[in-house]
Amino acid sequence: MRRSEFDRAVRWEFGDASGSWIVSSHVLSAYGATARELLDAGHEPRDVWEGLCDDFEVPAHRRLGEDR
Numbered sequence: 663m664r665r666s667e668f669d670r671a672v673r674w675e676f677g678d679a680s681g682s683w684i685v686s687s688h689v690l691s692a693y694g695a696t697a698r699e700l701l702d703a704g705h706e707p708r709d710v711w712e713g714l715c716d717d718f719e720v721p722a723h724r725r726l727g728e729d730r
Contacts, residue, residue, distance in 0.1 A: 668707035672697075675720060684714065691717055 663671075672681040685697040690713040693700055700710045715725050 663706070663708035663711060665701065665707050668701070668711050671711055672714070675715075675724060676718075684718075688714070688717065690714065 672685055675681070676684055687696060689696055690700070690710070692713045693705075693710075695703075697710045697714060700713075701707060712725070714720070
């Protein structure tokens with residue numbers, strides 16, 4: 663997953679405003695850091711996305727995005 667795909671998935675699942683807030687404010691339980699901190703530190707976007715999905719209980723059928 664590329665960063666642009668991560669950003670698109672976040673917007674699709676959470677919306678523009680909420681998605682932006684979640685990425686910069688929510689501390690992922692599996693990592694102890696926000697998604698933005700993890701991405702800036704070089705973590706794989708797919709792993710960060712899965713962490714967000716786990717924390718927010720996103721159903722499996724929505725984890726691949728709107729066009730999957």
